[in-house]
Amino acid sequence: MSPTARPFLMFQGRCAEALAFYEASVPDTRILALERKPDGTVAMARLSVAGLEVMANDSPPVHDFTFTPSLSIFLEVDESEAVDALAGALGEGGKVMMPPGDYGFAPRFAWVQDRFDVSWQIIAR
Structure with missing residues (x-):
């Protein structure tokens, strides 16, 4: 079985908003799947950004870090x-x-x- 690799974006309560923003802002971008938790946050999502599949979710625990520009x-x-x-x-x-x-x-x-x-x-x- 061959592995697959995808970038993964972990948000804190703003995942659906971010994905909708990317879909509206970047040509050839679309939300492929979006599963919500009972509280409305995103349990898991898949987004295609110009052919690159990206996974994303809202982190269940609150943490003191965010994305780094080095990636x-x-x-x-x-x-x-x-x-x-x-x-x-x-x-x-x-x-x-x-x-x-x-x-x-x-x-x-x-x-x-x-x-x-x-x-x-x-x-x-």
Whole structure:
């Protein structure tokens, strides 16, 4: 039996909100499955982000850590304008770590942390 590997995002009570935000903000993204606990939080979810399947849930215990920007979702797009649009949408209410620009390794690149503390690198091919 071959193993499978997927990124896993652990939220604290905002998983469904985050997944709906990603579905609305990132082209070719959709929620594949979402199972709720009796209290309404997410027990387990699967999201397809531009072909990458991501798992997510709301952590049952409260913890004092969140996401680190050293692990990020890397989006490749065809147009420089798409970098700006995605960085603007995903970075709204979050943090811009590297604003859209030419950093020498691509015609357009941006790195943002969204309002849920998930980090996104966006690059024009």
